[in-house]
């Protein structure tokens with residue numbers, strides 16, 4: 001299922017700590033969204049600090065190389081019910097990712113109160129963090145979108161082993 005691109009008319013609202021609007025931590029590659037992270041060769045997302053607004057030229061280059069959402073993570077406004085991943089109460093992606101976490105995955109490191117959450121630039125407004133707290137941050141670096149394939153999301157490690 002291909003996700004509907006998020007509108008980016010107000011990209012900075014999700015970057016304002018006083019705003020109640022949430023940021024989607026995995027939106028599509030399109031002009032005006034911000035680069036949140038880059039997939040590293042070890043299959044983990046490295047977060048860009050602070051996230052950088054991407055240009056049309058960036059989008060063009062990234063799309064020319066194919067599947068930008070498999071190699072980068074982008075953030076833009078969470079559009080809630082306008083997104084096919086919206087469950088009616090929240091984002092289905094993070095719930096599924098946590099539910100499918102393998103036995104032994106170190107989620108305890110990101111338990112409430114833990115001070116070793118990934119260094120990410122959108123925590124104050126992140127939809128996934130607001131919904132699932134540190135557990136979301138535990139699984140977040142392992143996820144990339146796969147909007148060009150048959151699955152919406154895949155493990156970043158699987159993508160790395162196949163394509164990087």
Ligand code: SF4
Pocket residue numbers: 025118120121122123124126127128129136137138140141
């Ligand atoms: S889930 Fe956590 S690490 Fe991932 S984007 Fe949100 S706040 Fe950042």
